Amino acid sequence: MTVTAPIGLSDLRSFLHGLPGVDKVGVEARAAALGTRSVKAGSKAKAIDLAIRMVDLTTLEGADTPGKVRALCAKGRHPDPGDPSCPPVAAICVYPAMAGVAHAALAGSGVHLASVATAFPSGQAPLEVRLADTRAAVEAGADEIDMVISRGAFLAGDYTRVFEEIVAVKQACGSAHLKVILETGELATYDNVRRASWLAMLAGADFIKTSTGKVAVNATLPITLVMLEAVRDFRERHGRQIGVKPAGGIKNTKDAIKYLVLINETAGDDWLDPAWFRFGASSLLNDLLMQRTKLTTGHYSGPDYFTLD
């Protein structure tokens, strides 16, 4: 399978630098204004269930064990074991070494298995190693691959190299979905976020993802807004829909609902679906479950009633 660029590689630089600049003050004000929307009662219940279905429940620690990954998979299948009406999460996200364990634990559940690859989180390894990493994750059963781009190459202006690497990883993925992590916390400007988004989409990404969760600045509302504008404009221009995944730092239901409002107002409700929007998170799920329990029981819930992950 080959991925053909909709534009020639020689045009890449001029195309990316020809994208309109991002109005920093405007995008931040817009994100802040949308964050003040109040979502209550029945709408809130629906928003919470949708957010649960969008969670990529993640564990990316050096201390991950097969037991911990199996426990997380069990939680992903039945986030609230006491309430069968609670939907499962979208996917479990692990390191490639844990993909086999997670694949067995998720068999038949419909929950996707995402694996980070390509020398996550830095991406600072030879391309061959990163491709082998990707193939290993796919062979172990991952049907979604979260790759990191070479931020160093991107920041140095070597867009062609970043483009070709994404194309190569996409090929190594085979039928698995490819999520491209831009690591926006290291891209410094909104203009770079917009350029990196377009670069990844042109190279064949199925999803663009904000962050690894391993640096100081993770997903923020304004950055996600810029990326949602990019996927909206990309679909208009090329007819292909790309998903968006903010990751890192989204800890509570209030934050999650702000993102849902942002999607609806920016990219449109086509993206209000786990196939096109995901939350990369770990602690978010428990807060969603607590809020869900509050709505079903009528009293406030507490963390003692949910598992520690």
Place this chain on the structure above:
Amino acid sequence: MPKSSKAVAVAENARLTVRKTYKLYIGGKFPRSESGRTYLVDGDNVALASRKDARDAVVAARAAQSGWAGATAYNRGQVLYRVAEMVEARRAEFTALGVPAGELDAAVDRWVWYAGWSDKIAQVAGGANPVAGPFFNISAPEPTGVVAVVAPAGLLGLVSVIAPAVVTGNTTVVLAADPQIAITLAEVLATSDVPGGVVNILTGRYAETAPWLAAHADVNALDLTGVEHAELAAELERAAAGTLKRVIRPPDGGIDLSADPGLKPMTALLETKTVWHPKGY
């Protein structure tokens, strides 16, 4: 001309006084009610707490609990002693709010009395147990956790429910009866090295907020000492049963604040942990 006469009137008043709004005390800060509501008490503007303020206060109390319980008993005692110092320093302010001198003395004395218990309660409420086997068997009291309190009126009433709860390492969400006195006490706490969130004070109608705290799954105990209506107290106790909270019932015939409180107010909010350890190895 009216303009100039107005200017003269202002000059005669010398200055405009800054009117105080009594706000809530949550997580070491003094926010207004999330609902934006206020009400008048003796001419003062006072925040009227909502259920969301109660929720926020529980979050703050929970966040502060492990740190406060983890501090050494000696340190907790020092901090509470400091509170007594600061109440002494603000005597004039409490007096202006109508707290009689006798009650003020009693409140400071009671606070100091409880502060002294911080490193002694474990010896009285716990200890080594004789067992039929080669084991050390030790019982140690631990704080129950987050305690929601409906406080009785007055400064002494507040001290009589807050001090016994926090001295052992619990954190509290207090629904106060006298807003100005309670928030003045909060100003004392905020300047006494008491970590933010250990004591949270809400003013307003407890009949509105207490049911939310009684049913809240992240609250471990409910002190109903200040509840005056038997029916409401019973209703709150039933709500608390849903999550197996410790409940302190309001005393029959109202609380006698002048009586020796004894150890019960402290021991009611302690859980006993017993450890077995093999001997002789």
